[in-house]
Amino acid sequence: MKAWVLGDNVDTDVMAPGAYMKFGIEEIAKHCLESLLPSFVSTVQKGDVVVAGRNFGTGSSREQAPAALKHLGVTALVAESFAGLFYRNAINLGLPAVACAQAKRIRQGDVLEVDFEKGKIRNVTT
């Protein structure tokens, strides 16, 4: 599970931009994070993990935000903290979201093992 590392306060609108919200999830997902990480959609692999800082998913109730990540093959979210509404949405969609105080120690491309039952994240790279 390769890590994609984002910063603090990454909002729902960069994951599911308003201009594409009228379409289905296939089309929305093509634009997921495009204004933040233009290479994300073309290079994300099934099984990757998105890692963020504080207040991940702030903003809208649109569950297309976690749905787009899931659609692209992301299998888990790790963040220092989550916006509550986004957190509920991610879990409701079956996209595990794990809050971890040390999320900022994870670097872009690190390989992670996330054990949801034990609540442990292992950084295989470091």
Next chain:
Amino acid sequence: MLQTLAQKLVARAAGRAAVSPGEIVTCKVDLAMMHDSGGPRRVQPMLERLGAKVWDPSKVVLVTDHYLPEHDDESRKIVRIARDWARDNKVGGFYDAQGICHVVLPERGHLRPGMFAVGGDSHSPTGGAFAAYMFGIGATEMLGVLVTGEIWLKVPHTIALEFSGRLSAGVSAKDVMLFLIGRLGMEGGQYQAVEYRGAAIRALPMQERMTLCNMAAELGAQTGLIASDEVTGEFLKKDVEIWDSDAGASLLAHHEFDASALPPQVAAPHSPANSRPVNDFSSTEINLAYIGACTGAKLEDLRMAAQVFKGRKSKIRLLVAPASLRDQETAQKEGVLKILQDAGAEILPNSCGICAGYGGHLLQDDAVAISSTARNFKGRMGSAKAQVYLASPYTVAASAIAGRIADPRELLP
């Protein structure tokens, strides 16, 4: 046991005498509100898959506000699904092209103190201004509510935000919220309940209180609450129960501020947390002014803008999208709309419009806008290159007149 307003509201909905922060409880939902974007087009396919029916259509309110006016095939389809669904399910309230859900809901009498309500939109805490526990949920969670009439919740702690004194002329609820978000951050609310209190809050009209609770979303709270009082009753045109926190109930935090000392606030791109006093931005030139959305284009907001615009012209493009048709009609009767039009305003439809990144007026690459809306996330209102400053309707108006960010207090009588 002493309880906060949030605890009392959750306890009632959970069928309990009292609840404690941190417990997980299941609440009965008194009202479920949806709009065209997150509503029927998302939940109907899931209801079909489950072969399930709506638990109590009389408790469902549907408002079309996102994809109006329909300007392409997709928006026509989305709005048609909403209309068909409202008809087929005989919902308790269906408001088509009447304005933005958070404004229409109380305007049409669907909220009252003591209720427990959910909305399929992040600004649903707006309903908390009526001493109702109301919060935003996503479409899958709405599906659960529609089928069972229930939702689980972790009983929130309460963060009290108390404002003594009175807001100065030219300073509004929007300034209070930009100040709080700047001070406490976009996760200052910690997904708990924030409760606005104090003489300055009591002195506010209902729609200003709604602005406070509306932007509890940007403060990262699950809901924003204000105790009910005679102002609530007057707005709803009925006797209302008084719902308030017990004095001495345990709080997670208690922040106290002097409202009289608060200057107008402006939040720089690309976060509402980038707020500072207006005079820090006085050299910032702008080329577009927008008064819109549930946060910033209710009747009270239009009145504020008109106070500043009276007898003056906007130097830049000025777009005004009144938050509801009824508010627009009242603004017209009062002469408020005329003042805005005389200032050069283009009046846009009563829908979410640019604020939600929908419709035909999205911001272009070169836009440097000042907006009475709630969020200036990069790209939300159009181009990712656009710069959006957030401010009160007073400050948006003063800035439109000057062509740069300006302090409205200098223009008020």
